[in-house]
Amino acid sequence: MELLVASAIGVLTAAGIYMILRLRSFPVVVGMSLLSYAVNVFLFATGRLVINQPPILRDGVTSYTDPIPQALVLTAIVISFGMTAVVVMLALGAFIEAGNDRIDLETEEDGQ
């Protein structure tokens, strides 16, 4: 299981990085989403993998998974939505203003 999760995080990271190195805003936003997944799962996995022991207290149960990474990741998921929304809005604004969705200044002279 650890291998599956680790490789999945790795693939998500690699795909995310490849996508954020593209030159148009939409692939970059997609890449950021992929990176968000990778980072969230990474953080979650630092609590180690545990199956069928959710951190919800029940009588007679003594063993639970680590709740702290879960709490951190929960807010991180919501915040990544906020961040994605801002980036999408910026990308959209730039597209409407500039007429194209490039993310860099083409050259110093053109860009100024």
Next chain:
Amino acid sequence: MSPALIAALPFLGAALPSILIRTGRNNAAAVAALFTGLALLGLLLNLPTVLAGGVVETKIDWLPWLGLNVNFWIDGLGMLFATLILGIGLLIILYARYYLSNRDPVGQFYTYLLLFQGAMVGIVLSDNILLLLIFWELTSLSSFLLIGYWKHLPEGRQGARMALTVTGMGGLSMIAGMLILGHIAGSYDISEILKHKDAIQASPYYIPALLLILGGAFTKSAQFPFHFWLPHAMAAPTPVSAYLHSATMVKAGLFLMARMWPVLSGTPEWFYIVASVGLFTMFIAALIAIFKHDMKALLAFSTVSHLGLITFMLGLGTEAGALAAVFHIINHATFKAALFMSAGIVDHEAGTRDLTRISGLRKLMPITFTIATIAALSMAGIPLFNGFLSKEMMLEAGAHTSWLKNDWLIPAMATVAALFSATYAFRFITHAFFGPVSEDLPKKPHDPNFGMWLSPGFLVVLVVAIGLFPMAVAGPYVQMATNAVVGGGYHMHTLKIWHGVTPALIMSAIAVIGGIIFLGAHAPLQKIWDRTPRPEAKAIFDWIIDKAHALAVFITQGLHTGSMARYLMLFTVASVAAGLYAFSTGTIGAPTRDLTPVNGAAIAAWILLLTATLSIVAFHHNRILALVMIGIVGLIVSISFIFLSAPDLALTQISVEVVTAVLMLLALNFLPKVTKTESSRMKLGFDAGLAIVAGVAVTGLIYALMTRDFAFPTMSGYMLDNSYNLAGGDNVVNVILVDFRGYDTYGEVTVLGIAALVIFALTEALLQGASSRKLIAWRPDVARGGDKHPLMLLIVTRVMMPIALVVGLYIFLRGHNQPGGGFIAGLVVAIALVTQYMASGFAWTQARQKVYYHVLIAAGVLVAGVTGAGAFFNDMPFLTSDFGYVKLPGLEKFELATAAGFDLGVFLGVVGSVMLALGGLSRLARRAAMGEQGGEDGAHIVAEKPEARVLAPLAAGPYPPEAKVPRRWWKTARAAQEATQAERDTIHENKKDHGGDH
């Protein structure tokens, strides 16, 4: 009154003048005077204690582990300076009330003045050098505001920038010196440092510390070669000049030298640096002052000269020198403030303060003439005025000082400087007030009203009183402050006017007679001066600034090329390199955890995830397809969370997936639907290689983590053990969010709200101006679906709405004990609302929206904060929750926890933020869909608030406009409807042409 409160009072009152200015200038001035007066009164209540040799202290721990404590004390020196600052502050407040014109933002002036005053009082009452540094920097900042108060004057802005640059740099240097000093003494408390003279002077760091601290003192007190900023600061309004350059800002450097005098002075280094710089400054600035035509510039250089005098006296390192310095600080403050205010009166009444234009004002402005003459004679060192006494002390001390075994150099320079000083003081009087009455002035000058000359008048009364009866009027103060400067045990001889025929008296006589002769020879001297080439300090300063700017531009443009792909690439390379470095230099232990078993479902999910992810990379040129694939990734991640014991995460992730998908679709509505390949094969290959290296590195890192146990026990055990006992909740994740780590959550909700407001602001910007025209001209690049609002969808979503809301409520309520809570409930409710927008259209839904999303965000943050603050009533820290069990008739026993209130705040914040963010995007889409309707100024038709939309043309759709807005706006709507009847008719015509939205 406690010293801390005295220092705090000006800050506490600082906002009031800016508010009260709406009720008139008198009230703004009165409230500023009230707070200053209160602080002065509080200070003087401590006077008997301090005069008796006592010290009043307040000690508050702030960051004790840094040695930073809010320690204030009032000793003799602090008492003297604080009295000057607050006393002259009071006079300046009165003077400024009459000096500033109706066009000036007077409220702002008093606010800045109080801020500055508070910072100055803070400096002189601080008993901790770190605290002193904070106030020191505050004086630099607030004096920047004051000097640049007339923002419309380029000289004002340049002068303010120059003052800030020079004194700010000096402040940095002083911070370093003070830290060294505190390090040597082993404490940052000034009273403690002052006890370690021997240790400090024996330390090898003494010289660096001395140089760095003097860097701060010399820049602030405008000593050569840092003197140039002060004359340029004269572009400020005269009340500012009078305040900053007589009693406060420039005296801060002197204060610092006096404060540190017991531990720093007495060494040859101190003498040769401080005394020489002081003497030279006194000499050169007095010379320059003679040839200045602007009254304020003349006074500015004279101030520099007198500051040099005081520095010179402090530099001697003797008790006589300290006495002369303290006494001259008092005397200079009185006569120089009076002179600045007189120059301001002349400028105010005559419209110019150019000594070559004004003359003979004696007859037109007798009161101003009297005040200015007394003050100037004191400055010149004429007997019976206070300036004479301290100048005499200076000359006396100078007469007995040798410099590098040279006995005549210092007395000679001191005498010549005194001569120059007498010259410019005489010139100030004769050129402005004597001679023929000038005719061509911009205004017809006359004496100002009582309020304006009261302040300088009061000061010249002091000048004369101290001059005639020095011991009775100023004696105790001088004794008290000098005693503090020299570190205690000082007994002053009686201050007297007549000491017999001493060397000082002879030097004084030479200076006055020579001054009169020089005044007579002024015209030819001025010609020689004007022809002599001199280095212009401002040009040098500007040159340095230009070069520094050019260097900064060079570095920034080299790094910041405008290519985001390049930044991200460099960032990735750096991260990977740092990771590889850590990996290659660190050690890693053996795995300690067994692998978790794998089942078929997990492998299937893994394959799905990998396929979807790789498909995104391969087919991302088709953007819609990439979006679908992202959805698959999100679903698999959600499912994995369930499988790996994280039900809360699964619920959150899956609801976020929905809103993210809606968000991306709304954006794709405008963006191109395909990405063209633009990068070369080489770049693609390099990017892929880099991505794979990073991916492998992350895989290795997390795999290594997951196969090893924690090196140290984590906090989780505590949280699992105490979740029920302390917070009354079974769902530990939720308890962590709303209780144990509630502060984090509070921050997160706030950040989310800010993000939504940023989106709102961007939307508003895009709905205006040029981008609005582009939106209007925009046409969809793909064919639209046939039915905008399919009936089935419409009905189902409306029926589902209450059910979805109940589900949201249920998830919210059970959150404390079962998976759920404010975040998830907020997302669920947001989804329920979003479906209404999707099914029924923006206009229909927005018209039924009774509470704005801004309000929800604000309410969320507020509710969470208020709930958290409720803990204070329980004598617990912020955000500590409380809970109890309640039995109501007809219901099972149930739990009530204050954490639910906090979670409600989270819920409201999430709903508001998500809806405001998505609403922004759909408003853009709607604006584009409406096309020409509403014209270029039609932003209001998609306004966030319904009442702003009543003017929207489509408000007159199939229903009466009232139906679209809440009842309380019907009146407005009707009025608007009638007012724009004609306009709406034409719009109806347009609507027939273009087709409506409904």
